[in-house]
Amino acid sequence: MFFVDTIELAGLGNRSYLAGGARTAVAVDPPRDIDQVIAAAARRGVRLAHVVETHIHNDYVTGGLELARITGAAYLVPAAARVSFVRVPVEDGDTLEIDSGLILRAMATPGHTPHHTSYVLEEAGTAVAAFTGGSLLIGTVGRPDLVEPRLTAQLARDQHASAHRLAAELPDETPVLPTHGFGSFCSSAQAGGDATTIGKEKAVNEALLQDVDTFVRHLLAGLEDVPAYYAHMGPANAAGPAPVDLTPPAVADADDIAARLAAGEWVVDLRNRVAFARGHVAGSYNFEGDGKVATYLAWMIPWGKPVTLLAASPEQLAAAQRELVRVGIDRPAAAATGEPASWIRDGESLRSFRRGTFADLAGREADDDIVVLDVRRDSERTAGHIARSVHIPIHALPQRLDEIPAGEVWVHCAGGMRAGIAASLLDAVGREVVAVDDAFGAAAAAGLTVITR
DSSP: OOEEEEEEETTTTEEEEEEEOSSEEEEESOBSOTHHHHHHHHHHTOEEEEEEOSSOOSSSOBOHHHHHHHHTOEEEEETTSOOSSOOEEEOTTOEEEEETTEEEEEEEOTTSSTTOEEEEEEETTEEEEEEEETSBOSSSBBOSOSSOGGGHHHHHHHHHHHHHHHHHHSOTTOBEEESSOSSOTTBSSOOOSSOOBHHHHHHHOHHHHSOHHHHHHHHHHTOOOOOTTHHHHHHHHHHOOOOOOOSOOOBOOHHHHHHHHHTTOEEEEOSOHHHHHHSBOTTOEEOOTTSSHHHHHHHHSOTTOOEEEEESSHHHHHHHHHHHHTTTOOOOSEEEESOGGGGSOTTOOOBOOEEEOHHHHHTTTTOTTEEEEEOSOHHHHHHOEETTOEEOOGGGHHHHGGGSOSSEEEEEOSSSHHHHHHHHHHHHTTOOEEEEOSOTTHHHHTTOOEEOO
16 A cells, blocks of 8 residues: 655645655655655654655755655655756656555656656556646746746647646546645646646646637736745756754844844844834834745845844744745754743833734725825735725835825735735835724725726
8 A cells, every 4th residue: 555645845845755654764855854855654663765856946945855864765756957066867658666566657747847746646557646846736837937037938839738738648537736836936827726636627727728818828928926935946956955053053142133233134023013012122024924924035135144033932934944044044053932022121111013904994095194005915916905095016016115105004905914014114114004903805895996897
């Protein structure tokens, strides 16, 4: 009997897998913090014999090279991927024995990258799982624009062909197990659901329902901004990532925090947005530790700038460190835990700002001295937006703060997390701000004028 264990990377919207039999197993697209994979293999009582990559990843730093080194596993990477380390090159049709009667077969599925490869797990000659990486996702496909602009149109066509190849060659009941598509920006659209099969995808996936020209036109029209840190992930993975260090950072006291802020470094408060709004260190930014801290912090921080982390507890700090190493932010410059009062010097005061709902905003809609700032993505805004609101997507806000008109700024997103980040950036530069902590669906019901196209 075979098994497949899923390793969730919720913060990045990705999944990694451990699959095998009674004695040995293979890891598929492992995260950089490889202790999770090692622990999963230990729980199963199996030896990790193989580590495989579906592609050179653009959204996170892989742990594959280090995992193979530590465990002695063979490290398999698509042959056409240009890398600087020794690996076992994988070609279309290659097979490897995972355990007795359990075979992993490589299928070339270009589209997400030119060299993208899916892997089909076969038991006694029958396909029992398809690890599709960034090819066929749940209800969508991986985006084709992360490698090189000149290749995007052709890769979109390749993505269509690869989806059709998977659908044609695999039984309908084959589970589809992608790496991306659970909130990852590597997905060309927001995937729906938690599990799927080849048969289900045939019924709902546009890549399998539309002709290639229609599919490519819709796919390219729907692509949004690429997270800035993606530019650093591919080169890091091709060079061979270094091992991670998850030991606690140097402890920062109030004087150190103040000095780092004065030097222009980033001080990031990981507490929840309610606690941050109530009281925080002046000049610090709020990226909630239980949100998508890795995605948004890595997207918005100038790459390589030192970051000091402030956390409610050592556990929150450790969790954030783990998230950040996955996107190449390896070591915080320093850190502090506890209560914000201990993070400021004697004689200093904590900053605060107000929070509100869309109903509160509706009561001020007619006021000329307020600014409504929408920090959602372009596609979210197109679906509906508040009349006369200013639109700056959250990832662009640090470079566009001077575009926000004078007045009290009521900032909103779709649910509150991104509004909390934006409010902290505005507060840090001295703007009077109110963070709208509410679901956007409540805006029209509150009486606000919502424009839809």
